[in-house]
Amino acid sequence: MSAPVIRPVSGKADRKAFIDLPFRLYAGDPNWVPPLKDEVAGLITPGKNPWFGHGRAALFLAEAGGRVTGRISAHIDDLAIAQPVEQGMGPGTGNWGMLEAEDEATAAALIAHAENWLRGQGMTRVLAPLSISIWDEPGLLVKGHDHPPTVMMGHNKAEYEGWVEGAGYATAKDLYTYDLNITEPFPPLVQRIVASGERNNRITIRKVNKKKFAEEAALILSILNDAWADNWGFVPLTDDEIAYVGKKLKPIVFEDLIRIAEVxxxxVAFMITLPDLNEFTADLDGSLFPFGFVKLLWRLNGGFGGKPQVRTMRVPLMGVVQKLQATRLASQLAFMMIEYIRRDSVADYGASRGEIGWVLEDNQGMRSIAETIDSKVNKIYRIYQKTL
Known part of the structure; x- marks a missing residue:
């Protein structure tokens, strides 16, 4: 096979090839879920994704023998560069992501090309893969290839782990997702903690009000920016990004699946739970047209029932304001929100399984909560680093 030629994406045809490539590479993988192509296009397009208000990216294709054999993105986030080095990002840190390749030689050529672009932008270190930010699909799947990902989580070939490490990358941080059976009550200890909280008249656990969706989204994400400010890899969300995320999530937001804790x-705390949209889109082949949109809308509305019926619920985000972190109250609020959403997920949505994550490997507080409710690690996503 001839050596791949790496070139920048230019024009509509190239962007289409960039988006379409995984559909060919994963055609035989039963655990890959085709992404909605319009969503991918929005992610990588300035003017659509507000990330580009503080970041810049280059997209590259690999070609050999007259066809596209790989792709990669290289990007720099000015907000990430401004973060403290000890939190993972920091000055001189660039990223690449969205890697797909037919073989190791192509992957190596793509990674090297992304590194050269980052060097040319003055970067001295790489943290990867990120697609495109830490808030999108972070990390390379290194455990859990035997079952499909949930909504907003990635899937890649198992071979990529060796290919990335063969390009000189070492582990920076592992991100865990936790699987649990939600049809059974939580252990007695958790039930006692929840009952104690219910007797505390200082505590209120309320549902979000979808009629005030913009206000609720801004409130939740303001708590998030405070709660996660010291976390490894944290990059603050801008007002435009908050509005953008809110608009994207609104169709799959249900009031009883998102809780806000007040003291x-x-x-002071929130928990977001989403029905696993991948269960609804897996057979749409990445397109909502001409009939995919009708199918998706029908499924989201549960037919005529008003609520979708799903097997899996995913908890992508939880947060407690910093002043309460490492307190018993913080854990109590978390257990209360988890329990209330568990009950409603089973009773109203027919769910039987939950997935929590991602969770940083050294986030002992969140890992302790996950383990206390008898959940187990089912997937590991790895973020790598390399000095340029």
């Missing part, structure tokens, strides 16, 4: 009337 003495002050919002």
């Amino acid at each position: 003495d009337g002050e919002p």
Whole structure:
């Protein structure tokens, strides 16, 4: 096979090839879920994705023998560069992501090309893969290839782990997702903690009000920016990104699946749960047209029932304001929100399984909560680093 030629994406045909490539590479993989192509296009397009208000990216294709054999993105986030080095990002840190390749030689050529682009932009270190930010699909799947990912999580070939490490990359951080059976009550200890919280008149656990969706989304993400500010890899969300995320999530937001915890009337914590949209889109082949949109809408509305019936619920985000972190109250609020959403997920949505994550490998507080409710690690996503 001839050596791949790496070139920048230019024009509509190239962007289409960039988006379409995984559909060919994963055609025989039963655990790959085709992404909605319009969503991918929005992710990589300036003017659509507000990330480009503080970041810049280059997209590259690999070609050999007259056809596209790989792709990669290289990008720099000015907000990430401004973060403290000890939190994972920091000055001189660039990223690549969205890697897909037919073989190791192509992957190596793509990674090297992305590194050269980052060097040319003055970067001295790589943290990867990120597609495109830490808030999108972070990390390379290194455990859990035997079952499909849930909504907003990635899937890649198992061979990629060796290919990336063969290009000189070492582990920076592992991200875990946790699987649990939600049809059974939580252990007695958790039930006692929840009952104690219910007797505390200082605590209120409320559902979000979808009629005030913009306000609720802004409230939740303001708590998030505070709660996660010291986390490894954290990059603050801008107001435009908050509005963008809210608009994208609104169709799959259900009031009883998102809870806000208040103490003495002050919002201090939240938990977002989403029905696994991948269950609804897996057979749409990446397109909502001409009939995919009708199918998706029908499924999201549960037919005529008003609520989707799904097997899996995913908890992508939880947060407690910093002033309460490492307190018993923080854990109590978390257990209360988890329990209330568990009950409604089973009773109203027919769900039987939950997935929590991603969770940083050294986030002992969140890992302890996950283990206390008898959940187990089912997938590991790895973020790598390399000095340029």
